[in-house]
Structures are given as structure tokens and as C-alpha cells.
Amino acid sequence: MGDSTNPVAAQYVLGLADDALVYAQRLGEWISRGPQIEEDMALANIGLDLLGQARALLTRVGELDGTGRSEDDLAYFRDEREFRNVHLVEQERAGFGFEMARLLWFSSYQCELYAALRASTDEVLAGVAEKALKEVDYHRDHATQWVLRLGDGTTESHERMQQGLRDVLPYLAELFDDDPASVAAAESGLGVLPSSLHDAAVGHVTKVVAEATLELPTETRWRSRGGREGVHSRPMGYLLAELQHLARSHPGAQW
Amino acid sequence: MTDVMTTSGVLAQGIADIPDPEVPVVTIEDLGILRHLVVDEGRRHVEVTITPTYSGCPAMDVIERHIAHVAAHAGYTCDIRTRLSPAWTTDWMSERGRDRLREFGIAPPPGHHVVPDGAVPVSLQRRQVACPQCGSTDTEEVARFGSTACKALRRCRACREPFDEFKTL
Numbered sequence: 001m002g003d004s005t006n007p008v009a010a011q012y013v014l015g016l017a018d019d020a021l022v023y024a025q026r027l028g029e030w031i032s033r034g035p036q037i038e039e040d041m042a043l044a045n046i047g048l049d050l051l052g053q054a055r056a057l058l059t060r061v062g063e064l065d066g067t068g069r070s071e072d073d074l075a076y077f078r079d080e081r082e083f084r085n086v087h088l089v090e091q092e093r094a095g096f097g098f099e100m101a102r103l104l105w106f107s108s109y110q111c112e113l114y115a116a117l118r119a120s121t122d123e124v125l126a127g128v129a130e131k132a133l134k135e136v137d138y139h140r141d142h143a144t145q146w147v148l149r150l151g152d153g154t155t156e157s158h159e160r161m162q163q164g165l166r167d168v169l170p171y172l173a174e175l176f177d178d179d180p181a182s183v184a185a186a187e188s189g190l191g192v193l194p195s196s197l198h199d200a201a202v203g204h205v206t207k208v209v210a211e212a213t214l215e216l217p218t219e220t221r222w223r224s225r226g227g228r229e230g231v232h233s234r235p236m237g238y239l240l241a242e243l244q245h246l247a248r249s250h251p252g253a254q255w
Numbered sequence: 256m257t258d259v260m261t262t263s264g265v266l267a268q269g270i271a272d273i274p275d276p277e278v279p280v281v282t283i284e285d286l287g288i289l290r291h292l293v294v295d296e297g298r299r300h301v302e303v304t305i306t307p308t309y310s311g312c313p314a315m316d317v318i319e320r321h322i323a324h325v326a327a328h329a330g331y332t333c334d335i336r337t338r339l340s341p342a343w344t345t346d347w348m349s350e351r352g353r354d355r356l357r358e359f360g361i362a363p364p365p366g367h368h369v370v371p372d373g374a375v376p377v378s379l380q381r382r383q384v385a386c387p388q389c390g391s392t393d394t395e396e397v398a399r400f401g402s403t404a405c406k407a408l409r410r411c412r413a414c415r416e417p418f419d420e421f422k423t424l
Binding site for chain 1: 307309310311312313338339340341342343344397398399400401402404408422424
């Protein structure tokens with residue numbers, strides 16, 4: 001299963017793994033910062049699911065790229081330019097409305113992604129997708145419930161939720177960009193084209209936003225891109241410092 | 256659901272009876288985490304296949320160590336594989352497991368999981384879950400995520416007790 005190397009496929013899987021890993025790290029920051037303790041638990045649990053997905057995917061990357069690197073090698077000992085996650089997940093934690101907008105979009109994207117990847121020619125990837133689909137379906141439902149509650153809530157909650165939707169907009173296009181690694185992965189049957197996930201993901205978000213009496217913003221003067229080539233935005237370095245410093249300060253430490 | 260092909264029933268039973276570290280009233284067999292178990296008497300070796308309830312479930316490492324310990328204690332070497340596909344579902348939970356959860360104060364998974372196909376009704380949710388203390392279905396959800404990845408938190412409006420619910424997956 002893991003004896004044939006395929007560096008291009010590894011790049012594709014690395015993008016999926018880093019999306020999950022970096023967003024897990026951001027969601028963990030909500031512990032003790034949520035609007036209620038139940039929400040601390042919820043976002044931590046969602047982060048834990050994503051971390052589990054990232055671990056399985058990173059392990060697969062180490063097999064596919066032929067380096068034999070472990071999940072820990074990949075998570076803790078790569079520099080910023082070697083990470084392949086989209087900018088959406090690395091953005092700093094802002095208000096709760098922003099987080100629910102980000103989670104609704106990201107989980108809607110991941111639902112379509114994992115649903116399609118169940119048919120991957122890579123047995124490991126198909127297995128991760130089948131497992132993860134059930135998890136991200138619950139995440140999407142959680143975000144949906146909040147967007148409905150806040151959007152169709154008070155004037156204040158409505159406006160904050162609306163602002164959240166506006167604030168994530170510049171980071172959405174990159175989720176559905178067909179970068180070279182995903183094109184190659186889709187051609188081989190291992191991956192799927194991100195652009196093919198666009199309509200279904202937008203469809204869900206559109207339905208939720210309408211039901212929540214909100215408006216889906218579409219006009220943006222700029223779009224943030226470059227994560228799949230390893231070019232990241234300002235918050236990424238700080239995130240990695242927090243994620244990696246312990247493992248790098250004490251190489252080989254066990255706990 | 257678990258295949259048990261063995262001449263050493265004691266070892267197989269010892270592994271099947273390993274309690275879940277988070278919910279110790281149920282075993283890994285009750286939960287359907289234990290998928291396959293083969294004991295090779297000649298080589299004094301046991302092969303075990305387990306599947307996680309959730310991708311990031313931290314209990315898996317503890318369960319693996321426990322299996323290795325039970326095998327070693329019986330004088331066997333062991334090989335533990337983690338299998339993701341087919342993905343774990345609460346449908347694999349045994350009736351005994353469900354009864355034990357209920358006696359422990361955790362509502363067992365109420366329904367059967369429906370694989371998401373994209374057509375999701377958008378609405379605030381209403382589900383019926385019976386209180387494990389008094390049996391009333393007049394219960395409400397307090398939090399969709401509970402003390403572990405596999406549970407949610409509810410409250411009974413009849414007897415006023417809060418309780419954990421094992422989420423249907």
C-alpha cells in the first residue's frame with residue numbers, strides 16, 4: 001500500500017492535511033474564549049476531529065513522498081514556506097461571527113471534498129474520507145445552527161453575523177482553485193478538482209444564509225491566494241511558532 | 256460483529272473485555288471498536304484490528320497499549336492494526352453495550368445514522384432522546400458537544416437531571 005512513491009500526490013494530500021492541521025490549531029484557541037463554556041467544548045471537539053484527520057493524512061504524505069517522515073516530523077519540523085494550507089484557515093481568531101462564517105464555509109467545502117474522495121484510487125485516502133465525512137457533516141450542522149440563530153436573532157447578532165460573512169469573503173476563492181497538484185491528483189483518480197466542489201458547497205451556504213435572513217456577499221476588491229504554493233499571510237508565522245516551539249526546543253522529547 | 260477465530264478463548268475474551276477508557280462500563284467489543292481478532296497458537300501471536308470512533312479520539316492510544324499489555328501478560332506477541340474503512344458507526348454497538356450505557360446514565364445512540372448525501376434540511380433541530388434516569392422523552396439539548404468527541408449533553412425536563420447522550424454516527 002505505501003511502497004510506491006508519488007511526490008505530486010503527496011503535495012495534494014499535504015494541502016488537505018495542512019488545512020485540517022492549521023484550522024485545528026486555530027479552533028483550539030477558542031478554549032476559554034467562547035461565548036459560553038459549551039462552545040469552548042464544541043470548537044475544541046471540532047478541532048480534535050480535524051487534528052485526527054490531519055494525523056492520518058500527514059502519515060500518508062510521509063509514505064507517498066518517499067521520505068518516510070512521520071506525522072510529527074511533518075507537523076513540527078517544516079518551515080512556513082513548506083506548508084500548503086489555504087489562507088482562510090490561518091487567519092487570526094476574530095469575533096464569534098467571523099468564526100461561524102469561516103466554519104460554515106470550511107465545513108461545507110470539506111463535506112463535498114470528503115464525499116468525493118471516498119472514491120479515491122488511494123485506499124488510505126478513501127478510508128480517511130469515509131471516516132471524516134461523518135465528522136465534518138456534524139461540524140457543518142453546528143455552524144449552520146449558529147448562523148441561523150445569530151442571523152435570525154437580534155439586530156446586533158444579525159449585523160455581527162453579516163459582518164463575519166463579509167470578512168471571510170476574500171479568502172474563499174482559494175478553496176476552489178485548481179492548483180497543479182490537485183489537477184494531477186484528479187487526473188490520476190487519487191484526488192478531486194477543487195473547482196468541482198464549488199457549486200455544491202456554495203449551494204449549502206446560500207440556503208443557510210437565506211434562511212438566516214442574511215445576505216451572501218459576493219463583491220470583494222481583493223482575494224487572498226498563495227497558500228498552496230507555500231506563500232502565506234502574516235498570521236501564519238505566529239501560528240507556527242506556537243504550534244512548533246515546544247517540539248523544536250526539545251527535539252525528540254516524549255510525553 | 257467481531258470475528259473471533261481462536262483456540263485460546265481466554266486471551267480473546269480478555270482483549271474483548273477491555274473497557275473503554277472514557278466510558279469504562281462498556282467494553283471495546285460492546286462499542287464495536289474491536290473489529291477482528293485472530294490468535295495464532297503455534298506462534299503465540301495475536302492479531303487485532305481496531306477502528307476509532309472519531310478520527311482524533313485520544314482513547315485509541317490507551318486502548319492499543321491495553322491490548323498489548325493483555326497479550327504480553329498471557330505470553331503472546333501482538334500486532335495491532337487500525338482500520339478506518341468501513342467507518343465506525345453507532346449501529347455496531349451491541350444491545351448489551353446500549354443497556355450498560357443507559358444503566359450508567361448515558362443515553363445510548365437513539366437512531367441509525369443516515370449517510371449525508373448533500374440534501375440537508377436547514378432548520379433548528381428537534382430530536383427525541385429518552386432520559387436514562389426516568390425514561391421521559393421530554394428532554395432538551397444543552398450542548399451539541401460533550402465531555403468526549405462521541406457525546407452530547409442533554410437535560411431532562413421531567414426529572415431535571417442533566418445527562419450525556421452518545422451521538423448517533
